[in-house]
Amino acid sequence: EVFGTDHFYTADTFNENEPPSDDPEYLGELSEKIFEGMKAADPEATWVMQGWLFYSHKDFWKTPQIKGLLSTVPDDRMIILDLATEIEPVWKQTEAFYGKQWIWNMLHNFGGNISMFGRIETVAEQPALALNDSTSGNLKGIGLTMEAIEQNPVLYELMTDNTWRDTPIELKPWLKNYTRNRYGAVNDSILKAWDILVATAYNGTTIRDGAESIIAARPTFEGYRRWARTKMNYDPLDLLPAWDLFIGASDTFKNSDGFEYDLVDLSRQVLANYALPVQQQMRIAYENNDKEAFKKHSDELLTLISDLDRLLATRKDFLLGPWIADARSWGTTPEEKALYERNARDLITLWGGPDNPLHEYSCRQWSGVLDDFYKPRWQQFITDVEASWGDFDQEAFDEKIKQWEWKWVNKEESYPTEPSGNAFEIANELHAKYRNKIAPITSIMPPIDYNY
Template identity: 55%
Template sequence: MQLKKIIAALLLGTAGLPAFAQIDKAATDAFLKRVVKDRAAAFTCEYLPADNGKDVFEIESNGNRIVLRGNNGVSVASALNYYLRNYCNSIITWNGTNLHLPAVLPVVKEKEHHVTPYKYRYYINYCTFQYSMAWWNRERWQQEIDWMAMNGINMPLALTGEEAIWQEVYKEMGFTDAELDKFFSGPAYFSWLWMGNIDAWGGPLPQHWKDSHKALQQKILAAERSMGMLPILPAFTGHVPPAFKDKYPNEIVKPTNWDAGFPDVYILDPNSPMFDKIGKKFLEAQTKAFGTDHFYSADTFNENVPPSSDSSFLDAMSRKVYASMAAADPKAVWVMQGWMFHYNASYWHQPQIRALLNAVPDDHMIVLDLYSESHPEWKNTQAYYGKPWIWNMLHNFGGNTGMWGLMDAAAHDPATALHDPASGKMSGIGLTPEGIEQNPALYQLMIDNVWRDQPINVDTWLQSYAKQRYGVENEAVNKAWQILYHTVYIGGPTEGAPESIIVARPTLDIAAERVKTKLEYDPAKVVPAWDLFISAAAQVKPTAGFKYDLVDVTRQVLGNYASPLQQRVATAYRNKDLAAFKQYSTQFLGLLDDMDMLLGTQEGFLLGKWVSDARSNGITPAEQDLYEFNAKDLVTLWGDKDSPVHEYSNRQWNGLIKGFYKPRWQQFFTLLEASLKKGETADLKAFEEQVKAFEWKWANGHDKYAAKPQGDPVKAAVQLHKKYRKMM
């Protein structure tokens, strides 16, 4: 009973206490034990008042102990992170941790005091919950919450368990389980269900999932709040089950379509009295189950064009959405993604944006400038017409794995915007990638803006980062990172990383639908970075981060090399040169085998781990099979066999290369070789249907893939360097 009371108190917040005004000692003590384990006693946590309303931390030595001070758990965790990185050459990232504390901890000779200029530090895109977090358990969520806290994040999006609340609301309204089965999607597709894009795909959703993830959300929120975070919960946007139009025939329900190969979904007109009723009912049920911090996410037209461009319609819609929140919570603050202003720019002109935003009081809305590093919409909207807004780096689309990004934008643009008189009420910075656990250097660079108000010097930052990640100063890796900075991390106009041709549905063309292969840099200039990492492997003790980076650079170089090799195959075919065709197609398939072997040495590149994690959520064979289908379908077809968005979430993963991508290319090469031998033109239309059938069978199959790394990543990379370097 006592434990239940503690959890309830954490869920319902700290009534009567000002925000950010306390430290939960039990939470910070537990945090220290999780992170530094048996060295936790060497650290002391103390409360430090906020600095003019801003989060603050200090580090100081007191005898043989390190004192960590902050105005909340996030600040204390940030203090620890700062100490570990700057005094112990250690770092904790998604893709590899280097944490080897010396027997005697380094002394802080002079107290350090750091204040963040940003009230809010936001994290998580709707899509991240599916492309990366779909199968996470309590332990993995705790790791992420610790990482958030250490990097200063205080405003995470929190969507887990939403389906359980909607089930409660709709069943109270008389909907049957059968009717809701045609609404709830499978777990890999929740984001697009909640954003009003699709219904039911990947379902029906088992009851055990709803119950278990409601309980998981309670634990997630308790952990986040115990560190002083302000989770953002969902609110009603008008998307209703398909059965709604029949159950309530007098209500105005409008069909809309995402134009991605899925049936229409249904949006309740905001002028309907039911709109306010449902919105209020949902927030009341959600607050009862999860508590509230008064921040709510709602995106009424995510990637869907509104039925009218009339400003009065948009004004009314916005007022209704906010009113449904305020009816249940007068302190409600609507946190709106600004993605649609970029995605549907031909619709969202200044009158439409102004109407949508101005309908809500300024202090009850925050706009997420979702793609600030590439498309800063705040510059096109007079900083969102006076609304508080947050600068975000989006970077990743679909969870793709390529090395890519805009390092200069991440290092310079947040501080530049902060000091720009035209930036209005810029109130924070954040990370909004569709997928995580890739490009760790770029994300660390971006989030290092949290505790500073001046641009970061990338050259010196990279040297420090490499030393923290690998535990030593090494000239070779420093040079390698400079090469990567000026090649893969110069970015470009594409949305997300360029891809290797290996992940494309087989073609003779240099690119394919949903697979962008054009590079904004000369791939030959990346190869010396590979050479330097290979040479460093004999000079440094390989940390987890070094092993990951070595494999990632090797993967990138080989993935780049696949494109010219594929074009040699295509040229040989067009020239009707059978011998050359067989030579290059064999080399191409061998490259796929080698990449699959390499990626099998790292947990972060395993299809088997992704599928195993998915199946672990099921308690019956049928549930496990359903979740496996969801996991495999998302990263390949993204729908049925005729899906127009296939390959959107492609991954260069062990198992996926050998089990999915390679068989497609084998079938393609077999067809082309036969046509050369017969002197006939290959029937590529027939092949497309053949490969679709293979893909659908694979997505529904149960082939086994390694869920744990196999082999030595350093030896594998050195072996492939010896084999392929002379070809480049």
């Protein structure tokens, strides 16, 4: 009555939890009652439901249960969002949701993490192939269901370009046009660099979402932590030639904002990847009782974090300051401003209280976060390891660092809201500093047991 309606109503009955019964008849009765409630408010109601549950809890949602849940709602009065079609197309496992209307979605990003990642070939080809597939049933459109945006611009440009097409996108000519529009000119070196990016960071074949840097993990000797996943879908050394080509073309595109962003982002990704072999050398040194090597590699890790912070400070896109300032701006009293700042800090670090198991689910490689949160954590880890050499207690450290993290979340402090430094100069400086160091250490890194 107040706002009017488009007759679409969302209700996610069992998103990331299981029903009390797997009886198809029970599930059907439940859906029928929900839909009757919608129609009581609006006789023209259409129920819009995420299909994520059929992916996240696939062990529960077998054919009888899915059919039971969907069968009591008319096909033309329900729309299913196949929420992560580019990861796992549920429509192919459910006969296109057994006649219901549905939408092909790219999820792509979990938590707002900013690693270079995506299933670029899938996004270029599959929406149109589904549209023209005789088994795709009542496919009604495409959608974006990311948990956050403002990273990996190429993926969002590509996905939305499907809006205007009913045939698959040919990626190579599309990227040629994309780089011309983004950088201002076509450049053979940059096209070669993008061929490398497609084959590495954007091939998206073996992991669900983008890998994180060990820098963002709660400090450990292990090569990963539950929500700071470091497993990549490519050999990090294979990304280096793309970095070389971007650095080599930097003088050509020094007036291009789009190129500058991508140069900083690619440099960030290479150096964020490099942190893992450096951290693993710390572990090896500790296991070998080599204090000198441990100090050498721990100093290198801390320097790398600060170098990354300085690089990212050159772009407003990678600053903590605007995130905090924007949050505080919504408060009307000092207490509200403090609350909103705490929420903003919490979201990108602990994702809850100090004991939240989802810490680092939504982490950020941003200037300000690196030097003020991640680096001090690693400094405390290094100090504690050196103080209890040979008898370091990881669990005791975790308990201690949780309290420090919670204090950081509750801190009130402003950070720069405008970029500083020259992105081109710093990227070239770091390329000269690190390029020849990366391969020797990365190539001897022992394999990580990714036992998630």
